[in-house]
Amino acid sequence: MRGLLVGRFQPFHRGHLEVVRKIRAARPREPLILVVGSAQESFTRANPLTAGERLELIDRCLSEAHLSEVSAVPLPDIQRHAQWAAYVVSMVPAFGRVYTNNPLTRLLFERAGFEVEAPELVERERFEGTHVRALLESGGAWHELVPPAGVRFLEELGLAQRLRLLGEGDAAPEGAAGA
Amino acid sequence: MRGLLVGRFQPFHRGHLEVVRKIRAARPREPLILVVGSAQESFTRANPLTAGERLELIDRCLSEAHLSEVSAVPLPDIQRHAQWAAYVVSMVPAFGRVYTNNPLTRLLFERAGFEVEAPELVERERFEGTHVRALLESGGAWHELVPPAGVRFLEELGLAQRLRLLGEGDAAPEGAAGA
């Protein structure tokens, strides 16, 4: 039986890594699948990274941490909650257990007959995507919130600069790209 | 000639029932169609019920009230106002009159050549979806705002609990389901 952990991973940070590590340690014989949600989103303040960049980021961080039996699958949104569990089932290898702290994710998977567990979060306010993105945009101390391999990759990508640009965009005149 | 009444019915409440009753009384020879809008939405705070649940809720409330010649049709959004009237026309039996208090609905149907009437609303602030959902979530006195058959059905569904869960979701970490 595999386990499933859903997130947007914008970006993958040390809080995610700790959750993965604990799940793997508690159940070493259950491979873990990370579902990279909102895969169609990128180049916005809330979702700055593409799905491909997030897959690569996750891969580098997991390799560095010597975590095996963990794979990641990008999942574009379908915008229909009532079909969401069936959609996830059709897009990833068979799984039996779902790890989530999100009440809606819990509700939808429980209704679909899955066992749901809440992973223990570490310093939740600090290790939280919105906070990490805010530090990246403002030039704050984001380095300590992301695993070293992730820091290097996000610097290669110029994520801090990308976020600052997107922040300006919100104040820019009409006619924005894409939407 | 049939009449048409558009709503999201999240949930169907006594205000809706009164509007239906008055329309049926005023024009007993015109069947009435309830268009259940945003049919693709469910399991959110603004749209907690699925379209199927809303159809069943409406059916039970209308039966209890002995209102006949009223049918309900679910309608997923198309997100394009300019085609909306043509879309409704293609999805429901032929109708001639539209009942609405929404200025946009009025505008779009009038541009498409339909006769539009504003149904008289009863205690509009009380009998209003947002208010009913807020009472459900907070444990308030929502029972008096919904017809008895509807109260029983919403309790079977556990709608109050569902709304409380969805309310927590808004405060939960990233990686939410579906969107």
Add this chain to the structure above:
Amino acid sequence: MRGLLVGRFQPFHRGHLEVVRKIRAARPREPLILVVGSAQESFTRANPLTAGERLELIDRCLSEAHLSEVSAVPLPDIQRHAQWAAYVVSMVPAFGRVYTNNPLTRLLFERAGFEVEAPELVERERFEGTHVRALLESGGAWHELVPPAGVRFLEELGLAQRLRLLGEGDAAPEGAAGA
């Protein structure tokens, strides 16, 4: 427990009516839901009627036949079989039994845990949508294949003429509408 019967009903014909009659007779205490599939399709040779026209056609034929406790729900395609059962569940009132002679429909609902039965078909080759549409287009004896109330409605709509026009369209130059 309700029963569910899925079809495109292009058009609703006496074969459908017989299936409905038998299901209602066999289980008079189970309301029946007709799912009007491919609801977004219309004005093609395979799908000449809009969903609204099909709802009205079904309603007239069922009234004439004094069949009660039967409702119809239009359902646009989602093009994703793996989510299809969950989609149907979310769009219609709760049901427990599915009537179908289609192996795929059977497969998908059985995988989703529903009881599936094959309704006995009457003179299947004669009472078959493709055949009825071909007769309508060619000016053949389609009247005997459709219930009387349906014949009157399809003549009001000019369905035979519509099908002949659409047939010409297939031989017409490029630049066709809609697609």
Add this chain to the structure above:
Amino acid sequence: MRGLLVGRFQPFHRGHLEVVRKIRAARPREPLILVVGSAQESFTRANPLTAGERLELIDRCLSEAHLSEVSAVPLPDIQRHAQWAAYVVSMVPAFGRVYTNNPLTRLLFERAGFEVEAPELVERERFEGTHVRALLESGGAWHELVPPAGVRFLEELGLAQRLRLLGEGDAAPEGAAGA
């Protein structure tokens, strides 16, 4: 009052040009809008050119022919015939007359209240998109079927080579791009 001519223009050829010329000559005070349908399609045998390439092709051919008061608007398909006329209305400047030899286009616009005329076609079998594309793919005498400015542009684009490649693609192993 403007006129409207719908096509896919894959590619724009001398048959199209003649139709445009006649319409402009017959009604010099009515600007003409060319709707470039299936705008989302490209790089297939039936739709080799992008919408942008088709706009540029049309522009060059019309300039060469000194035809003014003709504009072109790309229109992605919506796959819903019943809304198609309303969709076109919302996407182009106001028009009153539609030119078409396609029975479905005629049907949909007449139902929407527009005046529809059939333009006289010149040597319809020769000046026909499928035929022009077949000649391009097979290395046949397509040059005489396209206006000179169009020939130059299609050669710049390498359309003949593109079509030959796409033709091979149909015989190639699975895993094709895009679909």
Add this chain to the structure above:
Amino acid sequence: MRGLLVGRFQPFHRGHLEVVRKIRAARPREPLILVVGSAQESFTRANPLTAGERLELIDRCLSEAHLSEVSAVPLPDIQRHAQWAAYVVSMVPAFGRVYTNNPLTRLLFERAGFEVEAPELVERERFEGTHVRALLESGGAWHELVPPAGVRFLEELGLAQRLRLLGEGDAAPEGAAGA
């Protein structure tokens, strides 16, 4: 080489006209394409005009100003920033230079290899879509912000009245059209 200017043009105003005039004056040999973004939107407060109305508005204003070699192309949103530059490329004639003050538009086109320039804006706060729409809705002095031909066209359309209606809609009960 053509230039490209992206906007929603809700509505096209004198600020847009000045930008177009300056670009045309600076590079008289480069035709300019106006991309009319969010083309699928209409009848909302932020996007009151249809794409077709915007094309006609732009056409009238450019004619009045004797600006030639400027064309406009409507572009529905695709909601995927990572593909947006490729999407624009496929939908408009070939271009080489992009004019924008929007950092995201700049970022996406630069990543796709285009040269991007920031056009100088004139009295940016005054000549700004949100401001023009607010004046239209409130009955303020919007006439001086729109070219004369645009004023006449927007009055024909009754845009001020449309915006007031849509403003009421925001305060209206649930069950709104289209979304």
Add this chain to the structure above:
Amino acid sequence: MRGLLVGRFQPFHRGHLEVVRKIRAARPREPLILVVGSAQESFTRANPLTAGERLELIDRCLSEAHLSEVSAVPLPDIQRHAQWAAYVVSMVPAFGRVYTNNPLTRLLFERAGFEVEAPELVERERFEGTHVRALLESGGAWHELVPPAGVRFLEELGLAQRLRLLGEGDAAPEGAAGA
């Protein structure tokens, strides 16, 4: 630099495995990404397996063959060839080389600036998806065309039976599921 191999993998067979093996042997320092195309398709004769089942099938076959540094990413179709290369880029980790025998895939990636190579195919007619599916459906000798771990997994799934059911479906009456 990573390599990219696009397919639908319906199912993954020994021909695919040989291609992967040769690519990995030729360039052991370049990780390989398998793009699992048409990920939204399942339960049809041409696409019987879900994306999740294909991911699991690939994973088992690669493990058995001790092939490392190969990952698989599911990719739903976007139906727009002109944006397809940009779409792939956004959904997978950075890659530089594309392996394909499909002329369209080659064309689209070359236009996007990628290096494209044609992998040598082994007994192409035998090791071909359509052929494997036909043998599965007819009860033929498909076992020798799929790696042993794949045979076991496809038997667990009952793929042969699924394909036989779907084959019957094509001969079944109207009203099919999902489409």
